[in-house]
Amino acid sequence: MYPARFDYVAPRSLEDAVEALAGGGDDAKVLAGGQSLIPLMKLRFAEPSLLVDINRIPGLDGIAEDGGRLRIGALVRHNDVVGSRLVADRLPVMAAAAPLISDPLVRNLGTVCGSLCHADPAGDWGSVMLALGAEVVARSPSGERTIPVSELLVDTFTTSLAPDEIVTEVRVPLPQRRSGGHYLKLERKVGDFATVGVAVQLELDDGRIGRAGIALTAVGPRNVTATEAERVLAGAEPGPDAFAEAGRLAADAAEPVDDVRGSARYKRAVVQTFVERALTRAHEIAGGSR
Amino acid sequence: MAVAEQERTVRGIGHSLRRHEDDRFIRGKGTYVDDIVLPGMLHMAILRSPLAHARIVSIDTSKAQAAEGVVAVITGADLAAHNLAWMPTLSGDTQAVFATDKVRFQGQEVAAVVAEDPYLARDALQLIDVEYDPLPALVDPHKALEPDAVLIRDDKEGQTDNRCYHWEAGDPRATDEAFARADVVVTLDTHYPRCHPSPMETCGIVADVNQATGQATLHMTSQAPHAHRTLFAMVAGLPEQNIRIKTPDIGGGFGNKVPIYPGYVAATAASLLLGRPVKWIEDRSENLISTGFARDFHMHGELALTRDGEMLGLRVRLVSDNGAFYADAQPSKCRAGLFHIVTGSYALPAAHVVADGAYTNKAPGGVAYRCSFRVTEASFLIERLVHNAAIELGLDPAELRRRNFIRPEQFPYTSATGFVYDSGNYEAALDLALQQVGYDDLREEQRRARAEGRLLGIGIASFTEVVGAGNHKDYDIAGIKMFDSAELRVHPTGKAILKIGVQTQGQGHETTFAQIVASELGIPPEDVLVQYGDTDNVPYGLGTYASRSTPTAGAATAVISRKLRDKARQIAAHLLEVSEEDLEWDTGRFSVKGAPDRAVTIQDVALAAYTNMPEGLEAGLEGVHYYDPPNMTFPFGTYVVVVEVDPGTGDWKVLRVVAVDDCGVRINPMIVEGQIHGGLAEGFGIAKMELITFDEDGNCIGSNFTDYLLPTSWETPNFECFATVTPSPHHPLGAKGVGESATVGSPAAYVNAVIDALGHLGVRNIDMPVTSAKVWEAIQQASR
Structure with missing residues (x-):
């Protein structure tokens, strides 16, 4: 596995990185964990002219609470999320998803932001962040902007980022009310891309469901938000009937295709099963069954 | 010193001695082919066909040719000029080294670049321009055998269809x-899917031909160095005394490194043509798409x-998908390997097997992936049939086995x-497995679980293998009889070198063969250096595959040790x-009968x-x-697997795996158990996930x-x-082969367990890999 020729820079500041990326043209790529990019390069499916390695830039590796949001820097590894007390306490959907990301080797190096920017519809973080209503911060020579994850993920391997933009962090709103979340993933083996993944976030409001977030992995051209399911849950009484109905609606929202992992029909059925199960678990975590 | 005491001191047969070779592997001090760097060495990369x-x-x-660092570009036409465009396969067919007329599978070798470094070689590959005229691809072996199918092997004179063999037994x-x-x-139609041995180290060679002396030193990934030397001599027309094949450490073989591949020949x-050493190391994808696959039956x-469950007869019709060249690694008389062991552990009075091989537009190979030549497919079929028969007859699957x-x-x-099965006690192995798994309680638990809507399944496989080819009369590869060899040299200081004709790829030969010498000659294993894999150094042998090392070279080691012991007795x-008649032998020591203090050690004798x-x-x-084995050995055992199926997703989890293996006398029980663990893991992979498949193109x-x-x-x-231990009656040590038992026996146990979980719903078969998607679909169909 020998990649094609490429240039490589490892700037020490975000300003230098942004400048290098902008100067590298359309074929320049940001290298963070490299767990998707490097394999593609070794297969020569990707032949970037320039890699801008951001690993030496200070200040991008933190997970921190800041004004009702969780800020996750561009160099936060999946495994950092696995070990985060803050995440475990406040965002159980993230805590559930993190240890299911690929395998231990990938989790040690791969980053949350890098995974989002790769926009693989089989990526787990896309669904988690959609369910949580998160947004990313992107920096370019012309300044900084925030992009909701729902607008970031455009299509398979396609984001709304401009070629000269670097995502510096993802911002996750921290739920204020009693809440729970869960992530379920069916994979053929550890390290395989998901056959189906389901992220749910449930916020309770005086015994009823307040906000519900449901998003699906590997059943569409991008991570899919189950909008109808979210809508019927909002304001509903939590319980088996509502969760079953949400499961059916989420299955309708999925856009799976037949492939080696299973038929579209099968994947829809797993979505339905998983949404129901994940909502039940999220409800338990939120203390709803007490 | 008491006999038992002496034997414990020498740590011979029966001792779980730690593996001598692991020290260098754990420290990263092994030497694999890619670790070899020679002065002036060039790097070769192969261009492969994108079309089938x-x-x-x-x-x-x-x-x-004009690209940076490129020394040569080689095509099939260049090879044809030296009569090297085609080579013989291990099944008596021919295979293209580099395609000259047409490509016959995706990934087939078309050309190569030899360059100063491996990056430049691959850069230059992208600059070779091949114009193809596509032909329809045949991916279904049944369609390939239809009379009007497009002819894949139009290179073969007299070949008018895509049949590569027809073979019957019984x-x-x-x-x-x-x-x-x-x-x-009871009938069963099942496809044992195409899977791949996937050794951790891919195949490769460093070819070093001295143009002045004509001496060719080939450092290569080979499970059978001597056989490869002879085949190289035949293919390349090189004098055999000028060819030296050296296998350094081999990072796993599992059958993948038995054939000769085009890359070896081209490098x-x-x-030879460039007068410089040439290294070729295939990458992972090349290994998976072009080198010896397995199964596809x-x-x-x-x-x-x-x-009442008495088995009367067995009938099998099979079509094997052999790919574009019939390159199965197997004894030449056995066109479908040893598949006719398909009657398994059962006293089946009548059986008939009809096998047809089909050329298709897929990679060739048909290697025995951790398997004694198609024994895996056979064992799977009979053990699956027996499970389904138990369902049909309303008998417990353990009981049905016991009766037969x-x-x-x-x-x-x-x-x-x-x-001719050498020995066995199948019921003892079954009983022990059932007892260890708590079979009766499990069946009760299964009934309770079903009542709660949970799907528990218990799968059994009571397999029998046939391993350790030859004898020479019935078994040869490319005409070379399947004996094997050992040469033992005891030095004056009582230390020894043992040279064997078989080739370790991780089996632990350096440890276990030394233990055989220890038991037979009394020299402690740490004083015995085991050598293999350099054709200039070790005696001729057929190599390691098909669980044959212990049955053949292990026996040779025992016999030569005994011969030297006889000579030692004369010296003592x-x-x-x-x-001589007045001497008694305790392991490592001759003493005078009735005067035990008058004694000499084997070390004393060696000096003398x-x-x-x-x-x-x-x-x-x-x-x-x-050593020419009088018969093969027939290891056996029973595996019991317990699974739970998730009805919502079809996913299945293994709750228990109980494995009882009987491989006769165990030389190093720890290594045997390690082999079984590896095989059970591979069997699990094959049952659940491993699959090479092809789209319609x-x-x-x-x-x-x-x-x-x-x-x-x-x-x-x-x-x-x-x-359990049932010694082989004909092996000098009572040992049987074991390296492959678990790969052979376990897939049926895993699949039977899933079928057992779903049997009451009417599910009778799910082909491997038994993916969660297939299980879910089967449940849906059964529920209709």
Whole structure:
């Protein structure tokens, strides 16, 4: 596995990185964990002219609470999320998803932001962040902007980022009310891309469901938000009937295709099963069954 | 010193000695082919066909020739000029080294670049311009065998269809008669999918041909160095004494490194023509798409029984998908390997097997992936049939097996297809497995679980293998008889070198073979250096595959040790001034009968063999033995697997794996258990996830480890291993082969467990890999 020729820079500041990326043209790529990019390069499916390695830039590796949001820097590894007390306490959907990301080797190096920017519809973080209503911060020579994850993920391997933009962090709103979340993933083996993944976030409001977030992995051209399911849950009484109905609606929202992992029909059925199960678990975590 | 005490001191047969070779592997001090760097060495990379079937219109190499660092570009036409465009396969067919006329599978070798470094070689590959004229691709072997199918092997004179062999075993008339008497006939159609040995180290070579001397030193990944040397001599027309094949450490083989691959031939030709060493190391995708695959058998089995479960006859029709060249690694008389062991552990009075091989537009290979030549497919079919028969008859699957086992007193047992089973006690292994798993309680738990809507399943496989080829009369590869060898040299200081004709790829030969010498000659294992894999250094042998090392070279080691012990006895008698008959042998020590303090050690004798030999006796304590096994060995066992199926997703989890193996006498029980663990893990992978498949255009799906799934420690279940010991009556040590038992026996146990969980719903078969999607679909269909 020998990649094609490429240039490589490892700037020490975000300003230098942004400048290098902008100067590298359309074929320049940001290298963070490299767990998707490097394999593609070794297969020569990707032949970037320039890699801008951001690993030496200070200040991008933190997970921190800041004004009702969780800020996750561009160099936060999946495994950092696995070990985060803050995440475990406040965002159980993230805590559930993190240890299911690929395998231990990938989790040690791969980053949350890098995974989002790769926009693989089989990526787990896309669904988690959609369910949580998160947004990313992107920096370019012309300044900084925030992009909701729902607008970031455009299509398979396609984001709304401009070629000269670097995502510096993802911002996750921290739920204020009693809440729970869960992530379920069916994979053929550890390290395989998901056959189906389901992220749910449930916020309770005086015994009823307040906000519900449901998003699906590997059943569409991008991570899919189950909008109808979210809508019927909002304001509903939590319980088996509502969760079953949400499961059916989420299955309708999925856009799976037949492939080696299973038929579209099968994947829809797993979505339905998983949404129901994940909502039940999220409800338990939120203390709803007490 | 008591015998038992002495044996414990030498740590010979039966001791779980730590593996001598692991020290260097754990420290990263092993040497694999890619670790070899020679002065002036060039790097070769191979251009492969993107199409499964196409005529080559033209190949333009001019841009690649002019690229930076490129020394040579080699095409099939260049090889043809030296009569090297085609080579023989291990099954007597021919295979293109580089395609000259057309490409016949995706990934086929078309050309190569030899360059100063491996990056530049691959850059230049992208500059070779090949124009193809596409032909329809045949990916279904049944369609390939239809009369109007496009001819894949139009290169072969007289070949008018895509059949590469037709082969039968057993007695059709006796089988028809048995079926006529049957109350019940259970049928099963199943595809044992194409899977891949996937050794951790891919294949490669450093070819170093000295143009002045004509000496060719080939450092290569080979499970059979001597056989490869002889084949190289035949292919390349090189004098055999000028070819030296050296295998450094081999990072796993599992059958993948038995064949000769085009890359070996091309790199050797390049070194010969360029006068510089040439390294070729294939990458993972190249290994998966072009080197020896395994299985790919489409099997139809029929089992005839009486209503009370007596097995009367077995009928099998199978079509094997052999790919574009018939390159199976197997004994030349056996066109479908040893598949006719398909009667398994059962006293089946009649059986008939009909096999047809099909050329298709897929990679060739058909290697015995951790398997004694198609024994895996056979074992899977009979054990799946027996499970389904138990369902049909309403019998417990353990009980049905028990009623039909070949009984201990029936050995040696001649099977309906002609094998003579050496020894066995199948019921003892079954009983131990059932007891260890708590079978009766599990069946009760299964009933309770079903009532709660949970799906528990218990799968059994009571397999029998046939391993350790030859004998020489019946078994040869490319004409070379399947014996094996050992040469033992005891030095004056009592230390020894053992040179064996078999080739370790991780089996632990350096430890276990030293233990055989220890038990037989009393020299402690740490004083015995085991060598293999350098054809200039070790005696001729057929290599390691098909669980043959212990049955053949292990026996040779025992025999040569005993021969040297006989000579040592003569020397000891001389030293002690007594007659040979007055000596007693404790492991490593001769003493005078009735005067145990008058003794010499084997080390004393070794010194005397060079310093104080008796009058008229040849000096030295060395010898070589070529062992021709009188029969193969028949290891067996019972595996019980317990699974739970998630009805919502079809996913299944393994709760228990209980494995009882009987491989006769165990030389190193720890290594045996390690082999069984590995095989059970591979069996799990094959049952659950491993698959190379092709789309209708012949594009390979399964060309890297994100598509071709191998189990890791994360999903591999826990294994509980137990043993019974039924020695082989004809092996000098009573040992049988064991390296492959678990790969052979376990897939059926896993699949039977899933079917057992769903049997009450009416599910009778799910082909491997038994993915969660297939399980879910089967439940849906059954529920309709």
